[in-house]
Amino acid sequence: MTAQHAGPSGAPVELPVVAAGREPLTTTLSEQDGAVVRRTVLPSGARVLTEAMPGQRSATVGCWVGVGSRDEDRGHFGSTHFLEHLLFKGTERRDAMDIATAFDAVGGEANAATGKEHTTYYARVLDADLPMAIDVVTDMVTSAVLDEDDFTSEREVILEELAMNDDDPADVAHEKFAELVLGAHPLGRPIGGTPDTIRAVGRGDVWEHYRAHYRPSTLVFTAAGGLDHDEVVDLVQAELSRAAGDLGEAAPAPRRTGGTPSGGLERGQALVVERSTEQAHVLIGMTGITATDERRFQLSVLNAVLGGGMSSRLFQEVREKRGLAYSVYSFNANYADSGYVGLYAGCSPAKAGQVADLMLAELVKLAQDGLDSEELQRGIGQLAGGLVLGLEDSGSRMNRLGKSELVHGQFLDVDGVLQRVRSVTAEEVRTLAGELLSRPRSVAVVGPFSDDTPFTGVLQ
Template identity: 65%
Template sequence: MELSDEHLQGEVLAGQPGGAIVRRSILPGGVRVLTESMPGQRSATLGFWVGVGSRDEAEGQHGSTHFLEHLLFKGTPRRSALDIAAAFDEVGGESNAATAKESTCYYARVLDVDLPMAIDVIADMVTSAVLDPEELESEREVILEELAMDGDDPTDVAHEKFVATVLGDHPLGRPIGGTAETIRGVARESVWEHYQRFYRPEELVVTAAGGLDHAQVCRMVLTALHRAGWALDPHQAPRPRRSGELAQITGTPGVQVVPRTVEQANVIVGCPAFAANDERRFTMSVLNAILGGGMSSRLFQEIREKRGLAYSTYSFSSAFADAGYFGMYAGCSPAKVQQVLELMVQELEKLAADGVSEQELRKATGQLSGGIVLALEDTGSRMSRLGRAELVAGEFMDIDETLERIHAVTAAQVRDLARELAAAPRSVTVVGPFEETETFGF
């Protein structure tokens, strides 16, 4: 199907500083293409996103999304695994993939002149993976080694256990990579079924940023998908975004201990929070900057600088379409766990009771503003921002508007959110040399 230049130019979503322009097109099949052309850039970063993550796996398919991330690099009818790797190596480019709870992205960074090659190779991988049985069994062992490596990291274990504790039996509470048991048990047929179900035109979002032309990117994507044999129905609409209706979270307040023989205990305390498109997400960013977002944050100053109880301590939050969580982390001597836990809770409660000063608020908004702008200095960050905007937000917010929303957060809003978090039932996760029945006074 021949498309006009006007159609391929798409909708202009925003003009960015430096002359960058963000455009969006919907191609036949419901394929969405978003680009940010950046004048003067000699490189480009490309991402092929599928709106499927670990939360979408059916029973018997747990771990399949991450399994596919590995297997799509293992060959197609047109290319072997070596061909895929060599295509990027011989132009000095790089390619990789990332699996999350709600999406999977296959991406590459190359010189602008090599963007056609990158589109062709990644489109081939996404549309035409063979999932060779021998390669699958070999990669099964690789993934088991990866899970074992993560399992040897007590910080990773603490975060995984914390999320599972807070989100309970909701699919978001499952580990992204599956478990050793599910990876050993998942059959090729189950992985193949998962692939066929979700890797479809209406699920696909292609984003690119750097030295590029939007219409040319659209043409190259269409050519690559036609070559793969994908049926691109001109009347097919993109798959609707996930519902933002809040999930029923059945987490487990209280203390969960993971016994490990380690020199340093890993401690997390937190609670459920709100979903990704909640208006309070900007307030949460400011709260985290004040509470645990840097060396001048309250947690860092109180726990590390004043008392020397931990090397690393911070606060964090994560949000999905219909749920989210907030937490505070510290790594400390096992003998100091109870004291550190009490101090983390106290700092949150102080924030809830006394609020923040105007000086703290200015510092936090300045820290966030600088971080946002500096993070967008490379094409990879901008490519990822386009993907998140399309799959999660449903709208693109330019840098100026984002900064305005950050600076619009008030001290009263930070205090109100802190009060909500401080009043929520707390889940505590501790990884260290303790008995499972240890409560640490909570």
């Protein structure tokens, strides 16, 4: 096994997508506070990243596939989310009960998550049970059978899931907001599909999607907790060989290319979904920045100051001073070639227009007047504390490794992230707020309204 070593703490470590050759290629990415992060590229193109955490008696392992809802071809819409369900239904070696009992019998938990750009299957177990978890998760991902009867029954389960989401007006508002801001971009499609696409997709379509995207070269295994990296690599290699036989040699699948944000609208739009709800759910926003944009740290600080906590501007102005909403916050989503920023409030329908104006006004003030040093330091402190506290959990560390590999293409240790966050200036935040405001704004509302008249004032 060829080994390489990382640079100094705090410096980004590039994660090249290159073939390993005949022997696994291993790099030590970070050694910090006793925790060691290592990465191995296998000859098959699969990648394994681990973070060994001294003293941990548990471990979380995930298998990431760099495919999400945006990658579905016409006729395959909804297939990615369909697979998330079906991979728990059985393999050539296990049925659904075997998969469930494998984790229940050791007090572990297993789940999956479908995103717009990647899908994750993961499990958290005691450190002694990590070999079992790697075995089962790898078996699910590589050897699913997609039985026709299971497909038919799971279609009904997914339709019920979509109906449940549609009964939640806040979920509807967020879904419509993403569709509105991103326009015709594939990222604007709902992750879970729609009732029409789920009814239309066939078992053969989902099977084609599975075989096209679930290959060793597309897989990234990440694990954190009480573990040994070399042991994890050997286990993954053995399970992949069991599933596919002679794996051969291949380069890892290339990452998505980033660039200037694409998608979105040339002019702002308002969309109202009429529902007889007690609350109105109001979202205002615009396209944001990409996942690899260096300004993502500035955007994180902007989000913390604007609507990220109880001391944020939105919370103080809309809830504390005026009592107009219980839930009010800002958020952002970043992808390879697009993204969006949004402001949300749930409020009385009679006050919805006023709340929309107030939320936008706070972003305008941030862009025009900036923020003082105390507010800046409070936002930075919120992010720094949240980062460190989040890393107390092996699942958070497992996720960080997966995103480093699939999204950013580089690994930053905790010191490196903290340095980036703490270097953000008030002027950078103000400038970014102004850039966001220069873009077409859209507003999505769910509530008892027959038209968009109360909300068009927030549009350009």
